[in-house]
Amino acid sequence: xxxxxxxxxxxxxxxxxxxxxxxxxxxxxxxxxxxxxxxxxxxxxxxxxxxxxxxxxxxxxxxxxxxxxxxxxxxxxxxxxxxxxxxxxxxxxxxxxxxxxxxxxxxxxxxxxxxxxxxxxxxxxxx
Amino acid sequence: xxxxxxxxxxxxxxxxxxxxxxxxxxxxxxxxxxxxxxxxxxxxxxxxxxxxxxxxxxxxxxxxxxxxxxxxxxxxxxxxxxxxxxxxxxxxxxxxxxxxxxxxxxxxxxxxxxxxxxxxxxxxxxxxxxxxxxxxxxxxxxxxxxxxxxxxxxxxxxxxxxxxxxxxxxxxx
Numbered sequence: 161x162x163x164x165x166x167x168x169x170x171x172x173x174x175x176x177x178x179x180x181x182x183x184x185x186x187x188x189x190x191x192x193x194x195x196x197x198x199x200x201x202x203x204x205x206x207x208x209x210x211x212x213x214x215x216x217x218x219x220x221x222x223x224x225x226x227x228x229x230x231x232x233x234x235x236x237x238x239x240x241x242x243x244x245x246x247x248x249x250x251x252x253x254x255x256x257x258x259x260x261x262x263x264x265x266x267x268x269x270x271x272x273x274x275x276x277x278x279x280x281x282x283x284x285x286x287x
Numbered sequence: 288x289x290x291x292x293x294x295x296x297x298x299x300x301x302x303x304x305x306x307x308x309x310x311x312x313x314x315x316x317x318x319x320x321x322x323x324x325x326x327x328x329x330x331x332x333x334x335x336x337x338x339x340x341x342x343x344x345x346x347x348x349x350x351x352x353x354x355x356x357x358x359x360x361x362x363x364x365x366x367x368x369x370x371x372x373x374x375x376x377x378x379x380x381x382x383x384x385x386x387x388x389x390x391x392x393x394x395x396x397x398x399x400x401x402x403x404x405x406x407x408x409x410x411x412x413x414x415x416x417x418x419x420x421x422x423x424x425x426x427x428x429x430x431x432x433x434x435x436x437x438x439x440x441x442x443x444x445x446x447x448x449x450x451x452x453x454x455x456x457x458x459x460x
Contacts, residue, residue, distance in 0.1 A: 209401055
């Protein structure tokens with residue numbers, strides 16, 4: 161949802177004359193929405209600005225964003241960070257892997273989701 | 288000749304993964320925002336003279352809102368529903384327990400990995416960019432496209448203009 165939110169915001173800023181660049185991890189969501197400039201890191205969601213506790217990785221990721229601001233030839237320009245999360249790509253299978261859940265676990269997740277949703281609704285309506 | 292990468296070493300298809308997950312839980316598929324075109328505005332001044340703004344989806348720590356630590360489960364009580372702004376000259380206490388980051392693969396213990404303010408300050412120090420705007424802004428993450436497009440995005444534009452931003456970096460959590 162975060163990636164969709166910033167994609168929609170970037171489109172709005174850009175359409176109103178403000179150049180933007182997104183740094184993110186969810187390539188499909190950002191490109192499906194369609195944005196002006198995007199630095200994609202093939203990292204787990206939550207690491208849009210580079211690897212944790214790795215200043216060099218973060219500096220490189222930001223530098224790619226700055227270069228896009230300067231040099232992107234047109235909209236929907238994506239640049240892929242060359243950094244790898246781990247040499248082994250198996251981490252990618254672990255995110256929201258529903259195939260590994262039993263029917264009982266799925267029912268439990270549903271219950272948890274309903275609770276969380278009620279909390280969010282109460283908070284939203286209190287605003 | 289070097290060997291090819293494994294077939295499955297491709298960008299994660301988050302939209303498919305999310306759809307399958309929530310369908311298994313009994314929900315109708317979510318309609319993701321989709322456009323075939325995108326606006327484009329060139330940066331008209333050198334970056335070394337530009338004032339750069341920053342927009343995040345991270346949330347300020349709320350003492351009353353329960354566990355927001357790096358190992359917290361998804362915490363809807365820590366969400367926020369209005370655009371907020373904070374000064375860039377202090378390190379803010381921003382958390383991401385209110386969003387669906389990849390809890391299976393990462394522990395968000397380093398703010399700098401999802402909020403590049405420190406690196407942006409470095410870039411100003413190095414003369415790479417002219418300046419930062421005096422504040423950064425928080426964008427509420429909302430399932431409703433309409434709220435994002437009609438309420439939050441115009442408010443963020445208004446604040447970025449007020450700040451005199453020449454360009455804006457947006458970073459989802």
